[in-house]
Ligand SMILES: O=P(O)(O)OC[C@H]1O[C@H](OP(=O)(O)OP(=O)(O)O)[C@H](O)[C@@H]1O
Ligand SMILES: O=c1cc[nH]c(=O)[nH]1
């Protein structure tokens with residue numbers, strides 16, 4: 001059976017409002033970082049909608065009955081550095097038993113190709129559902145390289161969580177990895193001549209960490 005690649009854009013008012021504040025050039029580092037963390041939680045709510053549960057018998061103060069608890073594969077959150085870090089740092093509060101991996105990668109400003117400089121992943125990543133985080137899915141080069149890294153390490157179930165995506169980035173990821181579902185807060189128009197998402201929010205890493 002073949003299935004179509006999945007892109008999910010939740011269109012939730014809270015998510016869109018916070019994303020609009022992130023886009024505003026007047027928003028400073030502290031507020032941008034806080035908003036990125038909040039948007040990440042809302043994205044995780046959507047991305048983790050299909051986590052498995054099983055009934056577990058519990059006793060409330062009034063009755064004993066079966067209630068849903070998470071079951072199935074354990075989770076791994078993997079950040080593409082730097083900008084993905086703010087997302088995993090936030091989401092891990094929702095799923096504190098998740099293991100956290102890091103893939104260091106920056107995009108060469110001339111070629112727009114990803115340059116990998118670090119990788120540390122959970123040893124049992126093959127047995128975990130992986131949520132890969134990077135706020136910006138632009139050309140898609142970084143995400144495709146990170147997914148290749150994850151699959152080479154054995155990962156079998158991967159979802160990509162991005163705050164902003166553009167159609168060319170989504171297509172590049174899905175052409176290379178049709179099994180990877182993408183969850184994004186918004187799908188913007190496209191890329192400018194420097195590979196930046198338009199209208200976008202600028203350089204996510206620089207806005208999170210106050211660098212230039
Ligand atoms: O889809 P792509 O065209 O590959 O671009 C997206 C990448 O660019 C940004 O990282 P950046 O290179 O700025 O690194 P940083 O997070 O360290 O700032 C962003 O966080 C993605 O990783
Ligand atoms: O718009 C963009 C594109 C790539 N990386 C960013 O941080 N922003």
Ligand SMILES: [Mg+2]
Nearest residue numbers: 203204205206
């Ligand atoms: Mg950057």
